[in-house]
Amino acid sequence: MSCHESMLVDINDEGTHPLFRDRDCLACHDSHAEDNSGFTKKPVKEMCLDCHTSIKKTLDTIGFKHSPVAEGKCTACHNPHGSKLEYQLLSQPNDLCITCHERIITTTDRKGHIVMESGNCLSCHTSHYSELKGLMVGKDPALCIQCHSDNTERLTSVHRQPIDKISACMSCHEHHVTEKPGMLKQIGHDPFTHGNCEACHES
Numbered sequence: 001m002s003c004h005e006s007m008l009v010d011i012n013d014e015g016t017h018p019l020f021r022d023r024d025c026l027a028c029h030d031s032h033a034e035d036n037s038g039f040t041k042k043p044v045k046e047m048c049l050d051c052h053t054s055i056k057k058t059l060d061t062i063g064f065k066h067s068p069v070a071e072g073k074c075t076a077c078h079n080p081h082g083s084k085l086e087y088q089l090l091s092q093p094n095d096l097c098i099t100c101h102e103r104i105i106t107t108t109d110r111k112g113h114i115v116m117e118s119g120n121c122l123s124c125h126t127s128h129y130s131e132l133k134g135l136m137v138g139k140d141p142a143l144c145i146q147c148h149s150d151n152t153e154r155l156t157s158v159h160r161q162p163i164d165k166i167s168a169c170m171s172c173h174e175h176h177v178t179e180k181p182g183m184l185k186q187i188g189h190d191p192f193t194h195g196n197c198e199a200c201h202e203s
Ligand code: HEC
Pocket: 004, 007, 017, 019, 020, 023, 024, 025, 026, 027, 028, 029, 037, 038, 039, 040, 044, 075, 080, 081
């Protein structure tokens, strides 16, 4: 153990793998040379999923999978030994997601959704997999209404109806960022884009 003492410095952190904390190195490593990089007993994907069977089972059956998870790149997001963060994450979820999805915050003028701007991806997305397309945590409009639930006068008046009577938000709004204020989609029916709601709705 003395050779790897420096790795144990953070051993009591919340984000330490229990086997690493227990110094059960041989649960994952072979003491002799192995074919796998890092001298792990098996390739990382197989090894992690052999113990994390509920993740494996879900991956086998669920509809939508995050590609690095499906490919078994567990160590792209988790430090196998542990980190200072919960769930052994390599960085805060905000930064973690952006390392691979930087394009999302750099392609527009950044008139974006505030939750998105603060990088809080996990308020709308799951990290591993989902029953819903796009790795969503909820469906439109429930997903949006959970935060925009207050039938404030302002919301009711811009929409010409109470927010909870609307059947879909994404028919008019973008999800991440747009060039237009109010996160509206670029293309719209002419009277709609000119704010002439009265052409069709009672005011
Ligand atoms: C939960 C499984 C697991 C446990 C337990 C574990 N390791 Fe690892 N270890 C890994 C994986 C996975 C890698 C990285 C393999 C890769 O990505 O190539 C690794 C890499 C390493 C490396 C080489 C890379 C580095 O980080 O410097 C050393 C040395 C190492 N582990 C030592 C230890 C020691 C000592 C213990 C026990 C205190 C231990 N490991 C416990 C999974 C584990």
